[in-house]
Amino acid sequence: MVKVGDNTEYTPIIRQYKSLKDQYEGCLLFYRLGDFYELFFDDAIVVSRALDIVLTKRGPGTPMCGVPTHSADSYLGKLIKLGHKVAICEQLETVEEARKRGYRALVKRDVVRIVTPGTLLEDGLLEASENNYLACLSNVGDNYGVAWMDLSAGIFNVRSSRLENLDSEIQRIRPRELLISDRLKEQGEIELILRRHRCAVTSHSESFFDVKRAEKVLCGIYGVNTLRGLGNFTDVEVSACGSLVEYVRTTQKNNLPKLCYPKVCDNKSCVLIDGGALRNLELFCTQSGEKEGSLISVIDKTVTALGSRLLKRHLSFPSSCPHVISSRQDAVEFFVENRNVCENIRDIMRGIPDVERILTRVKMLRCSPRDVCMLGKALAGILRLRQAMLVVDNPMLVRIVGEFGEHEKLLKLISGTILENNVSHARDGGFINPMCNARLATVVRIESESDKLMQNLRDKYRKLTGIGSLKIAFNSVLGYYIETPASYKLKDAIFIHRQSLAHTMRHTTAELRELEETITAAKSEIIELEAQIFRGLCLRILEEAQSIELAANAVAELDVLVSLARLAVENKYVRPIVDDSREFAVKGGRHPVVEMGVRFIANDVNLSENNKMWLITGPNMAGKSTFLRQNALIAILAHIGSFVPAESAHIGVIDKIFSRVGASDNIALGYSTFMVEMAETAAILNQATDRSLVILDEVGRGTGIHDGFSIALAVIEHIHDVTRSRAICATHYHELPKFSSYLKNVQCFYMKIEEWQGQVVFLHELVTGVSGKSYGIYVAELAGFPKNVLERARFFMEELGESGGPNLNPASPMERTNS
Structure with a gap:
């Protein structure tokens, strides 16, 4: 026992644990002790609660818990999902090897890997159909760089970006872990972006992202003197890539696979889908977070x-x-x-x-x-x-x-070397075909015949002693031994006494020891030979x-x-024409998700050169938002090379897709519904071009009538005159088409309905013209409003209609009661 730091006496094992823990303070330390990973002190308390496993003690007052090594992956997965990082500490030598340095010598141990959300490798910890990205966000001057890597799949990409696009970049990559500098993390705009996304954030000092340091790291990894031969990278891209590689190298303790060169994803080669569009269009999950109901779930x-x-x-x-x-x-x-x-x-x-x-x-x-x-x-x-x-x-x-x-040659080698017995650890042995190696075949035969050899020796000793119940058994303490009833006394000099029990006597012989050594040596040699053959096969695969x-x-x-x-x-999709034109003509278009399992009413759209903006009015529940979304989704499907849900489609290449649809707030960011709407609309006005597709729904509805109407008109005018984007806009401001009539490229349509016996029938059909009503009270009735509330709403509606504005005088409470 020795005293350390806090004047507490610890055993050598605990001292070794504390020394390693001090080096990896931000991680839970999985400390290998035999067949278990053990944790002590605060780590033990945290893990016992997180995994709901028993908390025990090692010695007086040292909290301890552990998990079996053979099932560690499942426990690791739970801890990683809870946001923890885990340092894996392994035994670097056997107990026997340690004892060669002294009987009480401590087995050498060290951390061989740090497991983080973005650096997972095991199938049991990864989702098969999803990339597991580690991303890095870097900043040089006014430029931003985003690099992302899936270590498990060998993917490494990078792109330059602007501050206003960072939300979209992170939304598209959907990293499990994001690497960022302490300085950048504390910037107000970046902090707001990070709070939007569910990923672990790992921060480092600013020096970690230095461009020269990053360039040196990359040159070292790829064995080059300059990065010019790898690609034309900007400083911010070098910073992002080098920092990312340095972090991965640290977590893997320098055991890196041969990385592919980072691939630059520039804006000219792909369509930018705005962050708001990614959320509103529900490409990968619905706005409630469910995969079912998203575009990917259908396609x-x-x-x-x-x-x-x-x-x-x-x-x-x-x-x-x-x-x-x-x-x-x-x-x-x-x-x-x-x-x-x-x-x-x-x-x-x-x-x-x-x-x-x-x-x-x-x-x-x-x-x-x-x-x-x-x-x-x-x-x-x-x-x-x-x-x-x-x-x-x-x-x-x-x-x-x-x-x-x-x-074919490699396939033949693998099938002739590896037995299909599902062995999950090379240390377990028994997975190499003995016929692939002469020496292995020999020792396997010795090991496989061990039972027969022991039986032969047992029969020999039974005949020699005349004891029919004599048997040869094995345990981990004595190894192989001869066991006879205690009533028999073995007088022959070849039998050496080992142990006396109440009813039995245990002996050994020189011949038994020799046979045991042969069998044990064979088992040990099998494992060693198999490990050598397996490593050689892996190296052959790497070729x-x-x-x-x-x-x-x-x-x-x-x-x-x-x-x-x-x-x-x-799903009866057709091949669209996709070219360099400015066309956007879809005949009989359908929503790829909504159409599943229902009778869907298809609609056309044609945003030709002189008809680039459609303004759509119509009641709630009539299908305006569905129509808007379906055309954005058709455009995305066309750009990935897919056929589309339509009778025909001709789409000129789009550079950016923007979608401002639906109403939602973001309380975590302190954003009201209207603020979210304005922020997403601002992104469109500032970034859209004449090659963009803009989907805009109900701009200005989150504020006062006059404010909202004025904002909506100004937004439509800006898209028409300045960005000149192909655009589909929906509104409940029925006056908007009249006020925007001076905009020559705006065409007005509405969602058709029919009124019959006091009921409204939604036809989900788009026709030319302007709707005169929104039918909001009817929708409120469908939603289950009380009758008296509906009656009062109709009364106010009539008053507004007669007065021509909001200056009505509702009846007093007494008058309402008398009526």
Whole structure:
């Protein structure tokens, strides 16, 4: 026992724990003790509460709890979801190796990895169909850079941005963890943005993001003297990428896989979807946070995790290149027209495991025998895919077939080396085919015959002693021993006494010890040989890592194309024309989500050069918001290369999509409903261009009538005259079409309804003209308003109509009672 810092006496193990904990103060320390990860002091209290496990003590007054190493992943997953970081401390030597330095020598231990939300690698901690992004936000002068990486899948991207676009960038990437400087984190605008998003935030000092330091890190990682050979990066992009890599290197304790070069995603190659549009259009989840009811829940027909993740990336960053879009459409059309080929490919792809994530674990030598076995299955599936696609003549699909590569030799090696027995840890042994190595086959035969050899020895001793009940048993303390009833006395000199019990006697012999040593040595050698063979196989896989990555990307791409073809056939989508024009003409357009399971009324839209803005009036519940959203979603689908829910569509390439739809507040930011509306509208007015698509619903309805009307008119005028965007606007200000009649490119439409026997029938049909009513009281009746409230509302409505404005004199309470 020794005294440390706080004058408390601790055992060597606790001292070692405290020393490591001091180095990783922001983390929970999983300290390896045999078959458990143990935690002590405050960490033990936190984890016992978080995981609902028993809190015990080690010695006098030291809180302690632990989790088994074989099931640690499930506990880690819960802690990470709760926002914790975990430092994994492993034993770096065996007890026997430690004792060579002295009988009381402490086993060497150190942290081998820090587990954070953005650096997860294990399948059990990751969602198969979602990328697990770690992002970094950096700032140099007035410029901002966002870099993001999925360590588990080998994805690394970066882009420059402006302050006003950061909300959209983070919304599109949806990182699990965001790296940021202390200074930037404290800026008011950035703080508001971070509070909008559900991700863990990790901050570092400003020096961590220094451009020169970041450049040095990147040059070191990629083994170059200058970054010019990797790409044309701005200073802020270098800062974001280098800081991100440095953080990953720190958490992985320098055990990094070979990273791909960061790919610059510039604004010219993809459509910018505004943060408000991402939320309002419900691409990935509804505004209540549910996946069901989102666009992705309807269009994702992929059958592999690889394809599902790629489809979401396409949806986050739709292409703005007509050539890329057309190539994808050609491939989708091929599968639409060749249904048998399409279904055959889907069936094959269903059996292909997650190659990207398996390969990352192989690169970091953190893979299991099960991983390598699954990689073999993936390569076998890719071989079958290549054979099934020999019939294709589409250029994009021919290119994909070529990217599958030649992996037959590696597949043969894996299948001949790894047994399909689902072993999850190399240390467990028993997963290598003995026939692949002569020495392994020999020692496996020795080990497998150990029971028979022991039985032969037992029979020999029974015959020698005449004791028919003599047996040879094993325990972890004595090893193998000979056991006889206590009533028998073994007089032969070959039997050496080991232990006397109440009813039995235990002995050993030189022959038994020799046999035990042979069997034990065989077991030990099997594990050692298997580890060597396994490591050699992993290194052999790494020789083809780049080619396998290319094949994995090809599988993902193929899965997306086949998925979009299946979607088009099942939901009767058509191929849109996407070109460099300024057209936006959709005939018979439908909402891809709302149309599911209902009779949907399709509508047309044509935002031609002299007809670029549509102003739509009509009652609540008539379908204005649905019409607005469906056209934005049709535009996004067209830009990812998908067919669209319409009879026909011609869409000129869009640079940005803005959507201001619905009413919501943001109490966490201190924003009222009207403030949210104004902030989202301001983003449109400041950023939209003549290539943008603007979807605007009910501008100005969150304030007074005159204020709101004036704002709405000014906004429409600005979009018409200044940004000149293609726009669809909905309003309840029925006077707005009259006041905006001087705007030559505005066309007015309304949602048609019919009144019959006091009832209102919503036809959900768009017709030319202006609606005269909003039918708000009728909607209130549908919502269940009390009758007396509805009657008073109708009374006030009549008074307003007669007075021509709000200067009415409602009856006094007494008059209301008398009436």
